[in-house]
Amino acid sequence: AQTVTQSQPEMSVQEAETVTLSCTYDTSESDYYLFWYKQPPSRQMILVIRQEAYKQQNATENRFSVNFQKAAKSFSLKISDSQLGDAAMYFCAYLAQGAQKLVFGQGTRLTINP
């Protein structure tokens, strides 16, 4: 079974600085998708960024980018120029090819200090 591990229960960063959230996963599949979701206090789960395993290029969405290391099964999220609105729980998630079952990590609570 696939598993996703987020080893940092909590992280904090100063506003305008850069922070990196870590995620590792375990799978025997070669084709899959990885996601980062953000869950603010409102509890609405928001998709931040997506990465297809077959793509070598790391995904980027404005201030959010990933470092995808397929061989190491690592998928970290970098947030540049952190803003107060970035404060939330961040979940790393795995989706197998041909399935609609997301496997989530335990989450990292990100605090932004003004």
Add this chain to the structure above:
Amino acid sequence: KAGVTQTPRYLIKTRGQQVTLSCSPISGHRSVSWYQQTPGQGLQFLFEYFSETQRNKGNFPGRFSGRQFSNSRSEMNVSTLELGDSALYLCASSFVTGGPTEQYFGPGTRLTVT
């Protein structure tokens, strides 16, 4: 385009009762997945429906069931409620074409069992 909607947003039930939660996907999305979120177990997959058929099921007892209607709206039912069923129940929809695509989440239904 309207997002995923879930009703009701909050619910309080007594042990032994049953409950039905509703989810309306984004227009055009045919896949609906359900997740349970608790502080102890995190986010866990319940089941996924596509074209009125359950395609995937998580590791939950038979008290948890669901269905999908021809308009892609989905309901999940929990019978004989237990205290441990208190959780945030999230549904997510996706536009499935040839392979997995990102899932968009609703705001969730907060179920409290007393």
